[in-house]
Amino acid sequence: xxxxxxxxxxxxxxxxxxxxxxxxxxxxxxxxxxxxxxxxxxxxxxxxxxxxxxxxxxxxxxxxxxxxxxxxxxxxxxxxxxxxxxxxxxxxxxxxxxxxxxxxxxxxxxxxxxxxxxxxxxxxxxxxxxxxxxxxxxxxxxxxxxxxxxxxxxxxxxxxxxxxxxxxxxxxxxxxxxxxxxxxxxxxxxxxxxxxxxxxxxxxxxxxxxxxxxxxxxxxxxxxxxxxxxxxxxxxxxxxxxxxxxxxxxxxxxxxxxxxxxxxxxxxxxxxxxxxxxxxxxxxxxxxxxxxxxxxxxxxxxxxxxxxxxxxxxxxxxxxxxxxxxxxxxxxxxxxxxxxxxxxxxxxxxxxxxxxxxxxxxxxxxxxxxxxxxxxxxxxxxxxxxxxxxxxxxxxxxxxxxxxxxxxxxxxxxxxxxxxxxxxxxxxxxxxxxxxxxxxxxxxxxxxxxxxxxxxxxxxxxxxxxxxxxxxxxxxxxxxxxxxxxxxxxxxxxxxxxxxxxxxxxxxxxxxxxxxxxxxxxxxxxxxxxxxxxxxxxxxxxxxxxxxxxxxxxxxxxxxxxxxxxxxxxxxxxxxxxxxxxxxxxxxxxxxxxxxxxxxxxxxxxxxxxxxxxxxxxxxxxxxxxxxxxxxxxxxxxxxxxxxxxxxxxxxxxxxxxxxxxxxxxxxxxxxxxxxxxxxxxxxxxxxxxxxxxxxxxxxxxxxxxxxxxxxxxxxxxxxxxxxxxxxxxxxxxxxxxxxxxxxxxxxxxxxxxxxxxxxxxxxxxxxxxxxxxxxxxxxxxxxxxxxxxxxxxxxxxxxxxxxxxxxxxxxxxxxxxxxxxxxxxxxxxxxxxxxxxxxxxxxxxxxxxxxxxxxxxxxxxxxxxxxxxxxxxxxxxxxxxxxxxxxxxxxxxxxxxxxxxxxxxxxxx
Numbered sequence: 001x002x003x004x005x006x007x008x009x010x011x012x013x014x015x016x017x018x019x020x021x022x023x024x025x026x027x028x029x030x031x032x033x034x035x036x037x038x039x040x041x042x043x044x045x046x047x048x049x050x051x052x053x054x055x056x057x058x059x060x061x062x063x064x065x066x067x068x069x070x071x072x073x074x075x076x077x078x079x080x081x082x083x084x085x086x087x088x089x090x091x092x093x094x095x096x097x098x099x100x101x102x103x104x105x106x107x108x109x110x111x112x113x114x115x116x117x118x119x120x121x122x123x124x125x126x127x128x129x130x131x132x133x134x135x136x137x138x139x140x141x142x143x144x145x146x147x148x149x150x151x152x153x154x155x156x157x158x159x160x161x162x163x164x165x166x167x168x169x170x171x172x173x174x175x176x177x178x179x180x181x182x183x184x185x186x187x188x189x190x191x192x193x194x195x196x197x198x199x200x201x202x203x204x205x206x207x208x209x210x211x212x213x214x215x216x217x218x219x220x221x222x223x224x225x226x227x228x229x230x231x232x233x234x235x236x237x238x239x240x241x242x243x244x245x246x247x248x249x250x251x252x253x254x255x256x257x258x259x260x261x262x263x264x265x266x267x268x269x270x271x272x273x274x275x276x277x278x279x280x281x282x283x284x285x286x287x288x289x290x291x292x293x294x295x296x297x298x299x300x301x302x303x304x305x306x307x308x309x310x311x312x313x314x315x316x317x318x319x320x321x322x323x324x325x326x327x328x329x330x331x332x333x334x335x336x337x338x339x340x341x342x343x344x345x346x347x348x349x350x351x352x353x354x355x356x357x358x359x360x361x362x363x364x365x366x367x368x369x370x371x372x373x374x375x376x377x378x379x380x381x382x383x384x385x386x387x388x389x390x391x392x393x394x395x396x397x398x399x400x401x402x403x404x405x406x407x408x409x410x411x412x413x414x415x416x417x418x419x420x421x422x423x424x425x426x427x428x429x430x431x432x433x434x435x436x437x438x439x440x441x442x443x444x445x446x447x448x449x450x451x452x453x454x455x456x457x458x459x460x461x462x463x464x465x466x467x468x469x470x471x472x473x474x475x476x477x478x479x480x481x482x483x484x485x486x487x488x489x490x491x492x493x494x495x496x497x498x499x500x501x502x503x504x505x506x507x508x509x510x511x512x513x514x515x516x517x518x519x520x521x522x523x524x525x526x527x528x529x530x531x532x533x534x535x536x537x538x539x540x541x542x543x544x545x546x547x548x549x550x551x552x553x554x555x556x557x558x559x560x561x562x563x564x565x566x567x568x569x570x571x572x573x574x575x576x577x578x579x580x581x582x583x584x585x586x587x588x589x590x591x592x593x594x595x596x597x598x599x600x601x602x603x604x605x606x607x608x609x610x611x612x613x614x615x616x617x618x619x620x621x622x623x624x625x626x627x628x629x630x631x632x633x634x635x636x637x638x639x640x641x642x643x644x645x646x647x648x649x650x651x652x653x654x655x656x657x658x659x660x661x662x663x664x665x666x667x668x669x670x671x672x673x674x675x676x677x678x679x680x681x682x683x684x685x686x687x688x689x690x691x692x693x694x695x696x697x698x699x700x701x702x703x704x705x706x707x708x709x710x711x712x713x714x715x716x717x718x719x720x721x722x723x724x725x726x727x728x729x730x731x732x733x734x735x736x737x738x739x740x741x742x743x744x745x746x747x748x749x750x751x752x753x754x755x756x757x758x759x760x761x762x763x764x765x766x767x768x769x770x771x772x773x774x775x776x777x778x779x780x781x782x783x784x785x786x787x788x789x790x791x792x793x794x795x796x797x798x799x800x801x802x803x804x805x806x807x808x809x810x811x812x813x814x815x816x817x818x819x820x821x822x823x824x825x826x827x828x829x830x831x832x833x834x835x836x837x838x839x840x841x842x843x844x845x846x847x848x849x850x851x852x853x854x855x856x857x858x859x860x861x862x863x864x865x866x867x868x869x870x871x872x873x874x875x876x877x878x879x880x881x882x883x884x885x886x887x888x889x890x891x892x893x894x895x896x897x898x899x900x901x902x903x904x905x906x907x908x909x910x
Contacts, residue, residue: 149175409718478499494507514544693812
């Protein structure tokens, strides 16, 4: 037996920690430098490839100057932001190492110490290499903020609280907010990393962590700068209170002005004193002074900034809320109405609303002839069954417009026949087919809004089929740019493009970037991650690649600072050429006192309309609202991007529409902000709502704005109008009025709000829907159709509220649709006025039934002496019957003309 007796005074052996030799460390360092260099080179090449292909794309459109201006701004901001961040961190870390270095008492080997030091240095390097480009990218991503600041113009309106022009809040404060947050972020990274480095270095030296005088001075300076940035943030928050959304209404309220602003100035003073305390901590007080100053600021944030305003609101404002908030409610009403142009709405109070009569029909035949019976959803389904013509074509969207046909202004519904490669059979979805041969859509189909075949209930057509025939000739039917999501196409290659004409087609237009040359092919193969672009033998010197072909994305790429409307629409001009019109908006979320939308902005203008050539992809952007200050700033920055509206071809000017995207936002705001009296607004006694109806098999569907042909009060002819009816908020469902936006000529953009009398009340869409369902004959027909079997179902279209003269008629189309196939047929039309509800085979028949179906008690006998009362007698009925006959004859003439045209085309050997 043996015993191993050791001396207690001997220290235990140190654990065998990993280490690294100088040679291995040098190799590792060189390897890391090489890896970082390769990564940097790859990122630079990736960025250069993006710049190169974008430059080619912008140059092809003729807007290279727009791209280079944005690119230069981004480069300056990125380089400047990266340089400033890197310099700040490097200087900070230099002083950190300098103030904490010294001999180590840590009992480790030299190899271990070398490894630990290398890891610490690596953390510093990684921080700089990561944080600098991140902060640089953040600055580059705000290029629009700085661009607006450099091109700022005055709004010409001052806010009510601070007396500053609105551009100060929309542009200047926005930029200062970013700079403040950006600087504060750098300072936070500097403080955190400095403390981490100090702790790490002291750990390597084997010392307990404490702040030596030089270290204390260093942290004091950083902390002081951080507190100054916090103080500047408090000042900016004061100005941002005009954007507050936490009060009774948007904007600064009574509590904001009388509680939060004084508290924020107090917080600014405390943060400034805290900064002075941090700076002075090196001379007296030390760490305790720092901790005390920062703790005081935190306590004041919790008590003064959070608790005090809440208590002030509860005990000072809530008991007398209207008296306290009246001034600020008035500011909100005024600002919101200005921000959404509701102050330009012309209000019209209608004296009476009567029932339909013979004189009303006779005097409003153009309106009645254009009553829209086809909803876009069922008509789109019908188009995709009747007019697709080829498997690879599809109708993605229906649009409403107006055209002059046979000397009459007619409302039409039309859709582009666009490419949909996903409809190809699975074995045909090869690369050559999808990228080289199936490249374009073909023409449009167009239908009258009111027309349908009597027997089948199918749409009639003004333009139809392939080869295309109809009322409007189309000379250039190919659609290379549209709403199709197809990513890119390679045109004019050696492989002929598939065309429904049956001929070999090679694109001869100007659209697309020339793909000739290996270098360009390599760049685009990289961009689209498609090696076939580089390897294909079908690509020749004249081949072009077309991408960004979706209209909204194409315009957005040219003008990224604009907000796109969701519904671009096709237009056929007089020469048979196809165009796309895209509405775009200027928006901001920084308009003082204005209420925010669900989308997050509180100011909008339909400042521009973009026109895109469906064949070549050429884009022109026309100014619609030159008075918009935001657009003026963008126009100063990019003068070559915008054209005056007068330069738009007159044939396209005739088809501009007031955008549904803007109108819907304005209508939503108008529900509440039609009220200008602050007391009524506060009580919400006159708030409106958007009505609901039963549509497409669903109940409680919100009525959406509709394009209609109406004759406006004081107008001498029918107009193309966008309209939305309103009902009272709550459980009351009567009609209170409607909002319209005019689309034609000099009246474009004019908003009118019509209100109906409260006594007697006028039925709203929900009430008319109830009357329809309560009608015995209509209910019986619904039951009959519903009992024909499970193979079909009844589909109710949107109920239209149509003002006609001094009357209102309600029109709802009825469709039958198979359960197995989306192929609706228009079978009946329901018409109603204030007294009767009828179901007929056509609008003309329904109008005759409305007049003939009046109860005897509603008819005032001739000679009764009741002044102003309509007297439907035999003469009235003869007038309406004559009007209906004219309408039916006009429809028959159109049908016969179409048949003659079809016969002539069939006889034509071509």
